[in-house]
Amino acid sequence: MVDSSRKRLVIGNWKMHGDAAFNSELLAGLRAGIAGVQQCDLAVCVPFPYLYQVRSLLEGTGVSWGAQDVSPHEKGAYTGEVAAAMLADFACSWVLVGHSERRSGHGETDSLVAEKAAAALAAGIAPVVCVGETLQEHEAGQALEVVSRQLAPVLALGAEALAKLVIAYEPVWAIGTGLTATPEQAQEVHAHIRQQLEAAGAGQVRILYGGSVKGSNAASLFVMPDIDGALVGGASLAATEFLSIAAA
Ligand code: 13P
Numbered sequence: 001m002v003d004s005s006r007k008r009l010v011i012g013n014w015k016m017h018g019d020a021a022f023n024s025e026l027l028a029g030l031r032a033g034i035a036g037v038q039q040c041d042l043a044v045c046v047p048f049p050y051l052y053q054v055r056s057l058l059e060g061t062g063v064s065w066g067a068q069d070v071s072p073h074e075k076g077a078y079t080g081e082v083a084a085a086m087l088a089d090f091a092c093s094w095v096l097v098g099h100s101e102r103r104s105g106h107g108e109t110d111s112l113v114a115e116k117a118a119a120a121l122a123a124g125i126a127p128v129v130c131v132g133e134t135l136q137e138h139e140a141g142q143a144l145e146v147v148s149r150q151l152a153p154v155l156a157l158g159a160e161a162l163a164k165l166v167i168a169y170e171p172v173w174a175i176g177t178g179l180t181a182t183p184e185q186a187q188e189v190h191a192h193i194r195q196q197l198e199a200a201g202a203g204q205v206r207i208l209y210g211g212s213v214k215g216s217n218a219a220s221l222f223v224m225p226d227i228d229g230a231l232v233g234g235a236s237l238a239a240t241e242f243l244s245i246a247a248a
Contacts, residue, residue: 008040008222009166009206009229010246011128012236013068013096016047023050027057029239034062037246040229043094044236045128048082051090059091066094066125069102072115074122084123095120096231098150099130100172114153121161128166128208128231129154131193135173143171144192151196159201167193167207168231174211176233181211183220183227190226215244222248 018026023046034042043064046054054065071081087095097120098113117127133146147169155162169189171181181189186209197205209221210231221227235241 006204006206006228008246009208010040010042010242011066011094011168011208011229011231012044012242013099013210013231013233014044014046014236015068015101015233017237018047018050020050020053023053024057026237026239027054030063030243031057031061033239033243037243038062040246042246045094045096051087051092055090064093066092066096066128068096068099070095070097070116070120070125070127072112072119074119084119084125087120087125088123092125094128094166095125096168097127097129100132100134100170100175104134104172110150111153113150114157117154117165118157118161121157121164126164126166128168130168130170130210130231132170132172132175132211138171138173143189147189147193148196151193155196155200162197162200162202162205165205167197167205168210169193169207170210170231176212178212180213180217180221181209183224186221187224187226190224194226213245215241215248218245218248 045066045068058065067087070084075083097116102108117129120127131147131150133143137146174181190207193207197203206228208229208231209227213230213232214235
């Protein structure tokens with residue numbers, strides 16, 4: 001059975017979408033519908049330039065917000081990077097680290113991802129650590145092995161740090177493809193992640209599933225004992241669809 005001590009969490013990852021007018025309409029839709037989904041925590045992770053806008057439109061609504069990446073450095077000559085303290089200035093609760101689009105497109109290593117998670121934690125922001133295997137690794141039956149390797153430097157941060165973060169399992173082959181892992185496939189990997197977290201003294205960490213989650217498939221994923229919510233890409237760009245996932 002689902003462990004009720006872990007409140008469900010649904011996070012929208014807007015990726016590189018939106019503009020001021022679009023965001024304002026989307027956030028108005030979330031504000032209007034949030035009252036119906038009090039049983040779960042709801043958040044959006046948005047492009048850096050819109051943090052100010054998102055904060056001003058979501059403050060006090062119960063929907064929290066965050067960014068999609070963070071520098072591992074505290075401050076200094078790192079042109080183009082954004083420090084965790086800067087995100088804290090915009091009252092971010094969350095930051096995605098190690099999204100597959102950053103691992104593959106920006107050469108982010110497992111240890112860099114753990115450094116980013118540590119930088120976020122030091123600024124009081126909860127990292128959402130993304131892990132997941134590629135199609136090739138999936139077909140070679142290496143999902144558990146890949147996820148273990150990606151998690152290892154994060155687990156080394158220790159139980160106290162782990163208790164403040166969230167893990168998102170996002171099989172790369174299911175992202176933006178319409179191919180969702182079956183609930184059973186996802187549960188197998190989530191249970192494996194749970195075992196590792198338990199061994200590290202942090203069994204209560206929330207583990208989200210991501211990859212083509214929609215209103216129509218969310219409920220079947222959420223009944224799984226180790227799926228504590230979702231990290232949603234495309235479907236987070238429409239308020240009603242996003243809220244229907246949260247309501248599932
Ligand atoms: P989609 O929901 O569009 O498949 O994206 C998943 C994702 O990458 C969320 O971080």
